[in-house]
Amino acid sequence: MGERRLGEEELIAQIFAPLAAPSGFGLADDAALLASPGDLVVTTDALVAGVHFFPDDPPGLVAKKALRVNLSDLAAKGAEPAGFLLTLALPPDWTDHWARGFAAGLAEDARAFACPLHGGDTTATPGPLMVSITAFGRAGERFVPRSGARPGDAIYVTGTIGDAALGLAVRRGEAVAARLSAPARAHLLDRYLLPRPRLEMSQALRRFASAAMDVSDGLAGDLAKLARASGVGARVELARVPLSEAAQEAIALDPALRERAVTGGDDYELLCCAPPSAAAALELAARAGGVGLTAIGEVAAGREAVFLERDGTQRRFERPSFSHF
């Protein structure tokens, strides 16, 4: 476009330094110092163009998604955001315009979630653009593991399930997209592009949950992972899995999408378990935090995570979990 492009140091100094933690060295050092963080929860997740997002997605939304998928992991572990590191691999055709849009979105979320940038790395790549974020969280009094579920615990999910997988169908222009109402399309697309990390639940999970994880690879597959980590089974009633109005509209148009809603990725809702003694308190805390929380089943003895139809028969999924491999 004839535009002179920023060099690496300018990119850091002009575009990313304004996002830096005020306590730090303004990104002008090899590393950053997290002063006395206490117990720290650390997590990392990467997004690759063409795999996790579309190369022409708005850069601000790509930035927000990259941060939010990490914040979602912090929420699931009962942690509070403390900051992050950013690694950005830029392909030959990156533009200042893209970088500025990316940084603007990232800055908005860093402020909104009180999660400043502490440092990072920028590099060139001949391949697709890749964003890798490592997020740090203050652990509070307890790390909420995947492995703590016990038979008899209630199983919950926050929000609604499947919107993002159906939003991806919309983004791809699959047949159902044209038949959906405009509001349903917009809702599903928004849920695919912009996850809502359920940080309002962090404290409640620490206090009341036996186990938790975020739903990033599909509810069915992720529940199986949680059950495996806990050495338990699980029984979920499919009819209780919460669906948005938009998802219900899509499934009414194409019943096959019901399976996709339960097995598709990118929900970034929380899946958590609580013993009967703590279930009421967990539900109350969710209500107080303004987060929808729905009991969908129960932890069971055994090793199998099963999804049951209304008539009690087991629903088997062709592809229970989303995988990029």
Place this chain on the structure above:
Amino acid sequence: MGERRLGEEELIAQIFAPLAAPSGFGLADDAALLASPGDLVVTTDALVAGVHFFPDDPPGLVAKKALRVNLSDLAAKGAEPAGFLLTLALPPDWTDHWARGFAAGLAEDARAFACPLHGGDTTATPGPLMVSITAFGRAGERFVPRSGARPGDAIYVTGTIGDAALGLAVRRGEAVAARLSAPARAHLLDRYLLPRPRLEMSQALRRFASAAMDVSDGLAGDLAKLARASGVGARVELARVPLSEAAQEAIALDPALRERAVTGGDDYELLCCAPPSAAAALELAARAGGVGLTAIGEVAAGREAVFLERDGTQRRFERPSFSHF
């Protein structure tokens, strides 16, 4: 090759879980807990195939380099390794063989540097393989910044400078490679493939250095960065910049390589400054740690980092710093 390839969960459970910190959740969770780490130094650096290493480099060496470039940053900040997170973006043609070699090299270094794996992310990419590591270090009593150099401080580097840049010339099969002795070729190539993070210097830097950074983008450019961060100038005598015998052999064959030695990347030696009152103690500590430490010049007033020839004239470099952009 007809080989059945590991899935993502098998890759994690079979290949990477053995490297996990014993205190952790065996990589079977969304995040990891660093218990009461005290002040923490965090840093992140990524390597991209075809940019930072050759796709056919031995995978164990790629893994070691990816970890070591981060440990080098910890050393420069006076920190002791505490663990790391690994993000691995795998292209369509990755093999179990590659992954096993990568993990074996990583395991060796995680043990050697007492720096366990705490978690990470694996993803597919249509593009080149990329390794991104975030390393955590215990900060000790002081974070050693880039910005602390003051006029009158002595300027030091560890080890020898330029070996890696000349090793890259060997790796590329440039003309000089065929004319070097076999031992010189082997030495330079080894220095390119396998950095030595100077962690033996961490404690001494905390106690005696006013400023430090690692030399990753070439001594000339990195000294300019340190001077800029400190708001000072610097005068280095080119003849005092320590060169290995192999580098001297290469430069004797092609005098133009002298500039490349001082401006080329990948040294992963330390550049540090100390006030006159602490210089002797820093030198003594380096000797005790078995690390070569050479005074190459002095921090000066002003803003310019200059390299001086024997006759006192200033040497100007065509391209003072290595950049992938």
